[in-house]
Amino acid sequence: MTTDTLTRAAPTRPNTWDADTRTVSAVIATPSPVRRRDARGPFLEILTADTLDLSASQGLPVLDSHRTASVRDQLGRVRSIASEGEAVIAVLEITSAEDAAPVVQRIADGTVTGVSIGYRVAGWTEKQTPAGRVKSPTAWTITEVTLTSNPADPSARLRHKEESPMPDDILETETVSPEAAEQTRRTDIRALVRSANLDAQVADDLIDAGADITRAKAEIFDAVQDRRRAAPIIRSHAPANDDPATITRRQSDALAFRMGAGGDPADDVRPFLNLSLRDMAVDALTRSGVSTRGMSADEVFTRAGEHTTSDFPLTVSNAMGKVALDTYRAAESPLKALCRQRTLPNFKDSTSIRLGEMGRLEELAESGEITHTSRAENGETMRLKTFARGVTVSRKLMIDDDLGLLGDMTAALGEAAAQTEADILVDLLTGNPDLSDGTAVFDASRDNIGTASAPDVDALTEARLAMRTRKGLDGKTIIAAAPRYVLVGADLETEAERVLASIQPSTTGDVNPFGGKLTLLVEPRLPVGTWYVFADPARLAAMQYAYLSSAQGVQIQRTEAWDTLGMKYRAFLDFGAGWLDWRGAHQIPAV
Numbered sequence: 001m002t003t004d005t006l007t008r009a010a011p012t013r014p015n016t017w018d019a020d021t022r023t024v025s026a027v028i029a030t031p032s033p034v035r036r037r038d039a040r041g042p043f044l045e046i047l048t049a050d051t052l053d054l055s056a057s058q059g060l061p062v063l064d065s066h067r068t069a070s071v072r073d074q075l076g077r078v079r080s081i082a083s084e085g086e087a088v089i090a091v092l093e094i095t096s097a098e099d100a101a102p103v104v105q106r107i108a109d110g111t112v113t114g115v116s117i118g119y120r121v122a123g124w125t126e127k128q129t130p131a132g133r134v135k136s137p138t139a140w141t142i143t144e145v146t147l148t149s150n151p152a153d154p155s156a157r158l159r160h161k162e163e164s165p166m167p168d169d170i171l172e173t174e175t176v177s178p179e180a181a182e183q184t185r186r187t188d189i190r191a192l193v194r195s196a197n198l199d200a201q202v203a204d205d206l207i208d209a210g211a212d213i214t215r216a217k218a219e220i221f222d223a224v225q226d227r228r229r230a231a232p233i234i235r236s237h238a239p240a241n242d243d244p245a246t247i248t249r250r251q252s253d254a255l256a257f258r259m260g261a262g263g264d265p266a267d268d269v270r271p272f273l274n275l276s277l278r279d280m281a282v283d284a285l286t287r288s289g290v291s292t293r294g295m296s297a298d299e300v301f302t303r304a305g306e307h308t309t310s311d312f313p314l315t316v317s318n319a320m321g322k323v324a325l326d327t328y329r330a331a332e333s334p335l336k337a338l339c340r341q342r343t344l345p346n347f348k349d350s351t352s353i354r355l356g357e358m359g360r361l362e363e364l365a366e367s368g369e370i371t372h373t374s375r376a377e378n379g380e381t382m383r384l385k386t387f388a389r390g391v392t393v394s395r396k397l398m399i400d401d402d403l404g405l406l407g408d409m410t411a412a413l414g415e416a417a418a419q420t421e422a423d424i425l426v427d428l429l430t431g432n433p434d435l436s437d438g439t440a441v442f443d444a445s446r447d448n449i450g451t452a453s454a455p456d457v458d459a460l461t462e463a464r465l466a467m468r469t470r471k472g473l474d475g476k477t478i479i480a481a482a483p484r485y486v487l488v489g490a491d492l493e494t495e496a497e498r499v500l501a502s503i504q505p506s507t508t509g510d511v512n513p514f515g516g517k518l519t520l521l522v523e524p525r526l527p528v529g530t531w532y533v534f535a536d537p538a539r540l541a542a543m544q545y546a547y548l549s550s551a552q553g554v555q556i557q558r559t560e561a562w563d564t565l566g567m568k569y570r571a572f573l574d575f576g577a578g579w580l581d582w583r584g585a586h587q588i589p590a591v
Contacts, residue, residue: 016159017108022094023079024107026115028145029088030155033134033218038271041283043126043133044218047119047153049083053141057081062092063146064103066118075100078145087155090145103147113158114151118144130209131218132293154221189216196220222291244287248311251280252318259407261323276401277301277316284310297399305567313558313567316393320410321556324571327414328554333422334521335429338485338534340541340580343549344384351379352544352580380436382578384548387420389413390559394566410556413571417554421545421575426525428543428577429532441579442587450588455488455496455531460514463533463586470583481583484536486518489526496520496531529590535583542584548574 016025029052033044060078067073076094083089094104106112122139151157186207193203202223206216254272257265265273275283281304282292288310292300304312344350391409396402432440442449447466453459460483467481488496500518518533534542547553551574559568 019108022076022096022104024092024094025159026090026092026145027087027156027159028081028090028115028117028142030153031086032153032155033131033221034152035222036135040133040275041279042286043135044129044131044222046134046136047088047140048136049086049088051137051139052083052088053139054081054083057090057142060142061144062094063144065148066116066144066146072099075103075147081142088142092145107147107158112147112149114148115156115158116146116148116151116153117142117156118146129215129218130211131215131222134218185213188213192216192220196224198223244311247283247287248315248318251275251283251315252322255280255315255319255403256322258403259319259323259410260404261319261407262326277398277403278401280315281310281312281398284312284315287311298395301395301398301566316567317556317558317569320406320413320569321554323407323410324414324417324554324556327411328418329414331415331418333418333425333525334487334523335422335425335543336545337521338487338537339425339543339545339577340537342544342546343552344546344576345549347384347386347548347574349381349383350546350576351381352578380579380581382544382546382576384546384574384576386572386574387417388570388572389416390568390570392566392568398566413556414554417571417573420573421577422523422525424575424577425543425545426523428579430527430530433579435579435582441582441585446582448582448586450586452589452591454529454591455486455492455499455588457499457514459588460486460499460518460533463588467533467535467583467586472583479540479583481535481540483518483533483586484539485521485534486531487521487523487526487534488531489528490522490524491528492531493520493522496522527590531588533586533588535585537584540584541580542582543577544580545575545577 016023018024029047029049031046031048033046036043036045057078058080060081061074062076062078064073064075074095076092079091079093081088081090094100094107103112119140119142121137122141123137124135125138126133126135128134147158189206189211190200190203192213193200193206198220202220206219211219250269251272253265253269254275255277257263257269257273272280278297278300281300285292285300285304290303290310292303295303304310342350342352391413393406397405432442434440439445447470450459450462450466464483467483468478470479470481471477472479486496486500497520500514500516500520537543551572554571554573557570557572559570
């Protein structure tokens with residue numbers, strides 16, 4: 001009969017805490033796999049003792065839970081580090097300072113057992129296994145040892161009486177049959193599964209798959225982490241942030257950049273730039289505790305598209321929102337510069353009340369009586385409306401990772417939102433509606449319509465005089481609505497640039513009184529020939545626009561798509577516009 005030789009550790013070690021020397025022996029690193037994450041997603045990290053550089057290990061700090069904020073966080077120093085089989089063993093010397101006495105007591109009575117390390121890696125080797133990607137350092141150095149209640153490596157701990165040496169210590173040899181070896185494998189796997197409080201089905205699956213103990217440990221550890229739905233403690237000094245909201249934000253920024261959003265990505269976003277849509281979907285499922293092993297791309301996107309399962313739909317919608325907002329802002333109508341922006345809490349009619357002028361102070365009579373006055377007021381009404389379009393991110397687009405097409409589709413939504421606002425504002429301006437006093441905005445009785453002319457110095461002079469001498473609501477007080485903007489259509493852009501240009505005149509007759517004083521705005525949707533002069537809206541706003549207080553600008557939102565294979569999104573805009581006061585605007589009709 002063919003036999004295999006197996007090894008197993010048997011004896012135990014005594015308690016290693018020595019109160020006289022204040023030292024304790026600790027297993028600080030083992031080849032137990034630890035779940036980590038890089039730009040490509042999750043992997044198992046295995047530290048190998050044979051690649052550890054021990055040249056500068058003596059005297060390293062012993063810390064309390066990796067903290068370095070205070071000198072009190074240093075509990076002692078490392079007296080020595082050595083390799084023992086595949087494990088790394090250290091002798092730790094604990095300080096005699098009084099503030100460390102509680103920690104010393106916990107070490108002595110066995111309450112504190114967990115050990116973790118900080119280290120730096122010079123390079124990595126990587127291989128693919130049934131348990132997933134596995135990475136090991138080609139060379140690494142330890143920078144600290146820390147006592148902790150929750151070590152990343154479950155086998156790293158202070159040595160106590162009940163502990164055994166590492167599995168590679170050959171203490172007895174026995175010859176067994178293949179049947180006995182198989183029975184031992186099954187028994188050990190079931191014991192590991194029970195100790196991890198996992199379902200017995202996990203053990204059955206591992207046994208049926210022919211997993212050895214090393215693979216079983218890795219997959220059991222993976223299952224425990226998936227069940228907890230939380231990342232393990234990170235053992236290294238490398239900056240990390242496993243907060244789901246942070247990861248979603250970084251992936252959204254990376255996705256938006258690849259879709260064509262402007263600006264340079266932040267440093268913490270760059271590791272995610274090479275991830276495909278499938279990579280992000282897999283990562284989202286893994287972080288939410290769903291194993292993607294064996295899933296096709298179609299299955300991955302189907303599961304990831306369920307908003308109750310992962311953050312993937314939010315990642316995509318956030319990225320689409322950034323791209324749409326960039327395009328929306330770039331395409332905004334210049335008419336918004338002439339308006340006062342507001343936010344409204346609902347879709348009801350909103351009335352803006354404008355109070356008139358106080359007039360002048362009156363001389364105080366000998367009796368000392370102060371005369372009271374009242375202020376005229378008027379109110380103009382506007383209301384919000386909702387405008388929306390939908391877009392479907394198809395299965396084919398996601399599987400093909402066609403971010404260029406997705407970016408173009410999203411940018412078109414932002415452009416459409418900006419065009420919608422522009423159309424509303426142009427209609428408001430050119431429609432010349434009646435105000436609350438029953439008279440149209442531009443009317444001869446208001447003296448806010450100039451003589452038909454193309455943009456020139458004479459026309460601007462007439463408009464400026466009319467606006468400078470304009471009276472307030474009381475009909476008496478001159479409010480001096482100084483011109484600030486000249487608004488023209490595309491047909492009058494060149495003439496307006498000439499009249500507003502700053503030039504160096506050779507004679508006083510060539511002086512341009514408006515050079516550099518007014519700002520030109522061009523809105524190509526305006527009718528041919530007609531142009532306008534506006535006051536600064538900060539001084540006297542003529543028009544206003546508003547968004548819903550909770551949704552300013554274009555919004556991208558996911559919708560349920562039971563009838564569609566893929567993910568469905570909608571772009572919507574809660575927007576409204578209206579007039580405030582005719583006194584801040586002057587119209588010059590076409591010739």
